[in-house]
């Protein structure tokens with residue numbers, strides 16, 4: 001499976017420019033013939049302007065129509081990063097996923113809002129996980145700060161996912177946390193982790209890029225720098241079977257002892 005990561009410099013507070021940018025980057029990327037294209041967090045508004053409620057999409061529109069059309073036209077799966085999404089006056093940080101026919105197959109709302117930036121004062125949190133299949137492979141999306149919650153990712157692993165997608169707008173101050181936590185989630189859950197971060201700045205906040213694909217052994221398959229651009233990597237899903245044969249942590253777990 002070939003996966004392309006759109007590492008964007010999202011323009012804070014300018015959704016229509018960001019949609020144009022996504023379309024342009026997407027059309028460049030498609031020349032690599034990927035099976036899956038992944039976007040970063042809040043790529044419509046940026047993370048996040050004070051007037052996010054006014055700028056947010058209305059129940060996914062117009063961003064969902066754009067992604068659905070691109071997915072259908074180019075017959076490619078799209079993990080739509082996340083968008084600020086206004087539903088009945090409440091704003092959610094929402095991931096939508098589209099299959100090769102342009103059909104929406106998953107909707108996930110960020111469960112853990114990043115309180116140090118006051119995200120909880122502007123957004124509502126989601127309450128549900130969403131597991132989906134792309135080309136027959138079980139996968140799920142979590143969003144940025146969700147990465148710190150080991151319980152959430154283990155829950156998804158126990159649902160049988162093989163690929164975890166992580167759109168983000170992660171701060172440069174915590175670049176080492178980003179790299180370490182992505183690797184840890186891949187190794188401890190014996191799955192692929194595909195993480196797409198932003199670059200550039202939103203006011204004082206600088207994002208660290210370093211979008212990457214990590215295999216279940218913790219090896220980095222592809223990694224971006226700190227500039228806007230696209231990276232593509234190929235993953236071999238048979239590695240999962242191999243590692244679980246050799247070190248079967250799912251068989252050896254002792255859930256009766258754990259408090260979570």
Ligand SMILES: NC(=O)CCC(=O)C(=O)O
Pocket residue numbers: 041047113114143144145146148168169170171174177
């Ligand atoms: N957008 C976010 O959720 C930011 C999370 C972050 O930077 C972190 O350190 O966690």
